[in-house]
Amino acid sequence: MIKNILNLGDAALYCDFGKDVNKDTNTKVIRYFKSIKNKNIDGINNLTPSYNKLIISYDLKKTNFKEIKKKIENLNIDNLDNLKNQKIEVPICTDHIFSLDIKRLETKLKLDRDKIYENFFNKEFFCYMTGFIAGMPFLGDLDKNMRVKRLETPRVKVPKGSVGLTEQFANIYTFESPGGWNIIGNTPLNIFESSKEIEPNLINPGDTVVFKNITKDQHQNYNE
Amino acid sequence: MNKNYFKILRAGINTTFQDQGRKNLYHIGIPFSGAMDNRNYLLANQLVGNKLESPVLEFAYQGPLLEYIGEKINIAVTGDVNFSIKKNNGLIRGNCYETFTLENGDVLDILSTNKSVYGYLAISAKFDIKYQWSSCSTNTKANIGANGGRKLEINQKINLLKVNQNLNSKKINYINTRLINIRVIKGTNFDYFSKEGKKIFFEEEFTISKLSDRMGMRLEGPKIKNIVDTNIKSEGLIKGVIQVPADGNPIIMLSDHGTIGGYPKIGVVISADYDKLVQITPGSKIKFEEVELSSAETLFKLYELETQNLISQI
Numbered sequence: 176m177i178k179n180i181l182n183l184g185d186a187a188l189y190c191d192f193g194k195d196v197n198k199d200t201n202t203k204v205i206r207y208f209k210s211i212k213n214k215n216i217d218g219i220n221n222l223t224p225s226y227n228k229l230i231i232s233y234d235l236k237k238t239n240f241k242e243i244k245k246k247i248e249n250l251n252i253d254n255l256d257n258l259k260n261q262k263i264e265v266p267i268c269t270d271h272i273f274s275l276d277i278k279r280l281e282t283k284l285k286l287d288r289d290k291i292y293e294n295f296f297n298k299e300f301f302c303y304m305t306g307f308i309a310g311m312p313f314l315g316d317l318d319k320n321m322r323v324k325r326l327e328t329p330r331v332k333v334p335k336g337s338v339g340l341t342e343q344f345a346n347i348y349t350f351e352s353p354g355g356w357n358i359i360g361n362t363p364l365n366i367f368e369s370s371k372e373i374e375p376n377l378i379n380p381g382d383t384v385v386f387k388n389i390t391k392d393q394h395q396n397y398n399e
Numbered sequence: 400m401n402k403n404y405f406k407i408l409r410a411g412i413n414t415t416f417q418d419q420g421r422k423n424l425y426h427i428g429i430p431f432s433g434a435m436d437n438r439n440y441l442l443a444n445q446l447v448g449n450k451l452e453s454p455v456l457e458f459a460y461q462g463p464l465l466e467y468i469g470e471k472i473n474i475a476v477t478g479d480v481n482f483s484i485k486k487n488n489g490l491i492r493g494n495c496y497e498t499f500t501l502e503n504g505d506v507l508d509i510l511s512t513n514k515s516v517y518g519y520l521a522i523s524a525k526f527d528i529k530y531q532w533s534s535c536s537t538n539t540k541a542n543i544g545a546n547g548g549r550k551l552e553i554n555q556k557i558n559l560l561k562v563n564q565n566l567n568s569k570k571i572n573y574i575n576t577r578l579i580n581i582r583v584i585k586g587t588n589f590d591y592f593s594k595e596g597k598k599i600f601f602e603e604e605f606t607i608s609k610l611s612d613r614m615g616m617r618l619e620g621p622k623i624k625n626i627v628d629t630n631i632k633s634e635g636l637i638k639g640v641i642q643v644p645a646d647g648n649p650i651i652m653l654s655d656h657g658t659i660g661g662y663p664k665i666g667v668v669i670s671a672d673y674d675k676l677v678q679i680t681p682g683s684k685i686k687f688e689e690v691e692l693s694s695a696e697t698l699f700k701l702y703e704l705e706t707q708n709l710i711s712q713i
């Protein structure tokens with residue numbers, strides 16, 4: 176299933192699953208990621224799945240490119256059934272205090288806000304990857320008529336919990352961070368809890384996410 | 400009741416707790432972090448008789464001014480650092496790679512790193528700090544790790560738990576060498592760049608920008624022109640990756656880097672050169688030199704052997 180394995184420097188393996196970014200390719204990446212993770216292969220110290228790539232970092236004191244490449248090529252990949260994907264509902268409030276870029280979206284998409292939110296809330300999203308900042312999920316795919324580019328000038332501070340759109344993806348800012356995504360709402364749900372030793376992130380690659388519209392009051396008084 | 404502690408009289412520019420860093424969390428967006436210069440980190444711990452993977456204080460450019468209250472401990476500073484210890488009966492000039500004893504009331508002044516960026520302070524005692532995902536390393540961008548994920552601040556107290564009663568004096572002779580040519584392996588998007596751009600990358604000098612930190616090192620110099628696409632589909636990064644965004648100025652990913660990036664990768668710094676790379680100060684010029692994977696692996700073995708030799712001499 177891996178199209179090509181290359182070295183990325185001297186301490187990582189670069190597995191290419193093909194050019195296209197779609198659910199099918201990404202599901203293959205996630206299957207490899209979860210299988211390798213479950214096998215706890217000695218010397219591997221990090222795995223980074225993304226849309227169509229998997230990067231495997233290893234400890235050069237213990238192993239090398241040739242050894243890890245061989246192990247990956249001869250790996251038995253677990254069945255999809257064993258992947259334990261979850262379906263997660265994320266409440267968001269779209270009040271104007273949170274929907275920082277809705278006007279921009281109305282202009283760029285030539286859709287009114289009701290139509291934008293209708294499209295958004297009717298969508299079942301697939302988590303392609305998490306990262307960039309801790310726990311941030313990259314969720315796809317938005318319909319073709321909902322796709323816009325990043326802000327020309329990124330914000331210095333995007334508030335924690337902001338839900339943003341860019342091209343075919345939605346994401347959630349797990350903590351306050353600089354960023355350029357088009358913000359359409361805010362969730363009171365903690366997507367990343369750094370106090371948790373195990374699985375601090377709520378949404379993992381392969382999970383399904385749906386958004387639920389809540390009022391400003393519900394947002395304020397939200398209890399997990 | 401903590402009877403042994405440090406009081407921070409000056410925090411320094413970027414003083415954080417660091418250890419070996421954390422593994423297996425890239426997939427949720429958490430980088431390795433850990434001591435930037437791994438060799439100097441290990442040597443500091445070995446000098447004071449700690450386990451090699453113990454936490455230390457890492458500082459950049461200007462270190463902290465620390466007042467020590469408590470029973471006798473040993474300290475060691477590594478890197479290329481000017482420091483002194485103010486005692487009741489006078490001032491002692493410190494030497495790196497040598498243990499010094501701190502007594503109640505002594506003040507340790509870590510003045511500056513000398514033509515380098517990072518230095519390390521290890522003590523023969525256990526810092527009272529929290530671990531997060533098996534590491535104390537502080538990542539100030541994500542507020543992860545010891546000290547609430549923040550750098551040290553003035554007037555703060557650092558409590559010590561267990562003090563090692565065994566205060567052997569130790570010393571080695573070691574001089575940090577400086578690299579001008581940084582060795583790299585071609586990156587996975589090397590062919591995104593123009594023929595001239597590739598030539599520039601391996602032949603011209605680049606200046607390290609002041610906008611460099613534990614996340615990344617920004618370079619300025621002749622622009623490297625992209626002829627394919629200035630963005631790639633976002634994918635994983637590792638430390639040492641050299642990305643070139645649309646403006647043509649390379650950025651080298653360092654220990655606290657974002658885990659995913661969307662700029663083409665022109666090269667990756669070899670593991671053997673990482674400790675030396677991070678010590679090069681802003682304003683300095685560097686050049687890249689291409690090596691093959693097999694050479695990089697051999698160079699790392701040699702570097703590792705040299706580190707182990709130094710440790711065994713202590």
